[in-house]
Amino acid sequence: MFEAFLELAWIVIKIMAITVPLILTVAYFTYAERKVIGFMQSRHGPNRVGIFGFKLWGLAQPFADVFKLLLKEIVLPQNANKFLFVLAPVITLAPAFAAWAVIPFSDTMVLANIDAGLLYLLAMTSLGVYGVIIAGWASNSKYAFLGGMRSAAQIISYEIPMGFALIGVLVMSGTLNLSEIVRAQQGNIFDWFWLPLLPLFLVYFISGVAETNRAPFDVAEGESEIVAGFHVEYSGAAFAVFFLAEYANMILISALTALLFLGGWLSPFAGIPGIGDTVLGAGGIHWYLAKTVFFMFTFLWLRATFPRYRYDQIMRLGWKVLIPITLVWVLVAAGLKLSGAVTLGA
Amino acid sequence: MIMGIDLQVILFYLFSAVLVGAALAVISSRNPVYSALFLVLTFFTAAALWILLQVEFLAVVLVVVYVGAVMVLFLFVVMMLDINLVPLKEGFVRYMWIGIPVALIMAFELLAVMWAKGRFGTDQFPVPADRAADYSNTRAVGEWLYTQFLLPFEVAGLILLVAMVAAIALTVRQRKDVKTQKPSRQVRVKRDERVRLVKMKSEAPASKGGN
Numbered sequence: 001m002f003e004a005f006l007e008l009a010w011i012v013i014k015i016m017a018i019t020v021p022l023i024l025t026v027a028y029f030t031y032a033e034r035k036v037i038g039f040m041q042s043r044h045g046p047n048r049v050g051i052f053g054f055k056l057w058g059l060a061q062p063f064a065d066v067f068k069l070l071l072k073e074i075v076l077p078q079n080a081n082k083f084l085f086v087l088a089p090v091i092t093l094a095p096a097f098a099a100w101a102v103i104p105f106s107d108t109m110v111l112a113n114i115d116a117g118l119l120y121l122l123a124m125t126s127l128g129v130y131g132v133i134i135a136g137w138a139s140n141s142k143y144a145f146l147g148g149m150r151s152a153a154q155i156i157s158y159e160i161p162m163g164f165a166l167i168g169v170l171v172m173s174g175t176l177n178l179s180e181i182v183r184a185q186q187g188n189i190f191d192w193f194w195l196p197l198l199p200l201f202l203v204y205f206i207s208g209v210a211e212t213n214r215a216p217f218d219v220a221e222g223e224s225e226i227v228a229g230f231h232v233e234y235s236g237a238a239f240a241v242f243f244l245a246e247y248a249n250m251i252l253i254s255a256l257t258a259l260l261f262l263g264g265w266l267s268p269f270a271g272i273p274g275i276g277d278t279v280l281g282a283g284g285i286h287w288y289l290a291k292t293v294f295f296m297f298t299f300l301w302l303r304a305t306f307p308r309y310r311y312d313q314i315m316r317l318g319w320k321v322l323i324p325i326t327l328v329w330v331l332v333a334a335g336l337k338l339s340g341a342v343t344l345g346a
Numbered sequence: 347m348i349m350g351i352d353l354q355v356i357l358f359y360l361f362s363a364v365l366v367g368a369a370l371a372v373i374s375s376r377n378p379v380y381s382a383l384f385l386v387l388t389f390f391t392a393a394a395l396w397i398l399l400q401v402e403f404l405a406v407v408l409v410v411v412y413v414g415a416v417m418v419l420f421l422f423v424v425m426m427l428d429i430n431l432v433p434l435k436e437g438f439v440r441y442m443w444i445g446i447p448v449a450l451i452m453a454f455e456l457l458a459v460m461w462a463k464g465r466f467g468t469d470q471f472p473v474p475a476d477r478a479a480d481y482s483n484t485r486a487v488g489e490w491l492y493t494q495f496l497l498p499f500e501v502a503g504l505i506l507l508v509a510m511v512a513a514i515a516l517t518v519r520q521r522k523d524v525k526t527q528k529p530s531r532q533v534r535v536k537r538d539e540r541v542r543l544v545k546m547k548s549e550a551p552a553s554k555g556g557n
Contacts, residue, residue, distance in 0.1 A: 084383075114402070115402065115482050115483075115484065116402045116403055116406050116483070116484055119402075119403065119406040119407070119410065119484075120406055122406075122410050122414075123406050123409040123410050123413075123414065126409075126410055126413070126414025126415070127409075127413065127414065129414075129418055130386070130418070130421075133418065133421055133422075133425070134383075137379065137421075137425045145425075149422070152418060152422065153422075156415065156418060156419075159414070159415075176484055312527075313529075316529065
């Protein structure tokens, strides 16, 4: 009995070791977003809120934002469905966090090393859409409902090219286990899946941006048309939970892209004479975090660079461009694998 | 083991109770949106039961396909319908005299098949043995689908494809009087079609007065 309790406590500690840094990353991701976009637009970004009178380039800004949101009143709209209205942010947040259970951070660092890891991820990411739909419906507001509908249609559409891109990875690696998928990419930067699966790699990341409703695919929020979309009626802590889930999903997509196409924790220099024998050649969690941060930066970069798509253009891109590309390249990947042009674990 | 009962058994009865409760709520809730959401809960709990049977592939696919895609579209439709809830509540008593016999007959038929033939029961379906640690449900499903059941699998896929094409062909409507953009035309457009450069002398307003 006591041993079971000890095991349970150990698992809870491991879960905390993932979620607490994740929440802190989300907090500073919002700060990084404002800073990066600020610099790209030749502004300073937040630079006032510091600690004990020191400004510190505005590093305490995320905490000021969090406390502001937590202290605000949660307004329940009249005629809103109270139960579902409160439930929706939780339904959005839970899968965004639960998906992290199967992510292998390094060769040994993984909470749940399950065989169907990739399928589990697909299942979790497909659940997030419920929070959006329920929020849109329960708010009893036309703007929220339209935003929810747009977002849900977009998420479902882009799940298809995303799934097909994953099939390419599965064809190459021959396993659903995420740790094994990384091990199948063993070697340096030219042995990773991004090279033989280059179109799928691009499609996956583009679909990921669309799936998280981020610019340039952020018609679900579309400030200029539908105010703020599905969370227009939310305020205070409930709004903060939606915010948290959106950013956690962005980090998740970045982490998955790094994991599936850029060799996870593997070093880009492994096995290269000269550099490969030094510290740089050893794999580890630092490589994985560096790759993830690169894609997180790309999210911000895209937002600062591109104007918003029109809704019919989004649907056209997803259904008529991305899906055919993935369909063809899955066959090409199977051909590459069968012909022996790409061998695993160089 | 808690008080001599296997944890799996406790979980089985817990999930089963949730599943039956949610399934009852699907047909008994007044609001169709609640019904759809309870159906989501039913599917999810069924997936949890399948996990207990160590068929993780089927369980996760149930969540991905039914919860992640089918039910979302269901919710879409239900939410878009402008249903007046009051007429839905009427007529329960009026139709009860025909509903109850039908339900009883169906229940009797089900039970007759189950007990008369002895096809169900614990002696027919013993508790499945625990799988080996390296057993992969995904691999097993794949091997059966592509060897033993290849033909039925391919036929089922073809039927689904035909149904999909038919559904699209039946619902697509090309309206002539709608203005749409054709991206291929937009991309191919040349400067001459949009801009006309006119050569003319610069004109300054005739100066009146001033210095």
